[in-house]
Amino acid sequence: MVARPTRKRMYRTMQGRMVDIEKLRAANETVRAVGNMSVNARGDVLGPGGEVVTKKETVMKKYYEQPRGRVDDTPARPTQVRKPEPAPQKPQVQKMSPTPKVEVKKAPEPVVAPKVVETPKPVESFKPKTESTSKKGIDAALDGLE
Numbered sequence: 001m002v003a004r005p006t007r008k009r010m011y012r013t014m015q016g017r018m019v020d021i022e023k024l025r026a027a028n029e030t031v032r033a034v035g036n037m038s039v040n041a042r043g044d045v046l047g048p049g050g051e052v053v054t055k056k057e058t059v060m061k062k063y064y065e066q067p068r069g070r071v072d073d074t075p076a077r078p079t080q081v082r083k084p085e086p087a088p089q090k091p092q093v094q095k096m097s098p099t100p101k102v103e104v105k106k107a108p109e110p111v112v113a114p115k116v117v118e119t120p121k122p123v124e125s126f127k128p129k130t131e132s133t134s135k136k137g138i139d140a141a142l143d144g145l146e
Helices: 023-025 056-065 136-140
Strands: 010-012 018-020 052-053
Touching: 056 136
Parallel strands: none
Antiparallel strands: 010 018
């Protein structure tokens, strides 16, 4: 048997253009992915400034080394151990002579000044480029891939 060469994944857009998805993925694999995981399109963990902290290979290796159904020994965050509260004791009753009631006056609460919040200044309005120099949509994504 002769092995078949891998087939290129070409797609036709609504505008009739042909797009090579694999080439597009390869060109953008170092770009930060959308979401809150802070990874790039390959799966590398990114740190501040977009630099690679942990490569995808080490993340996957750590995942598959850990046995299934077990929890990691080190917790993600330290937990506080609650001490059991002592059982309430019954108060001892002693007979005493009646004492006059004394009213305790509370000090007036201090007046707190309201917080001053600065409103942000409006940002300069966005000025789009003229259509002759800017590219939109699939044209901008395919620029430089051919």
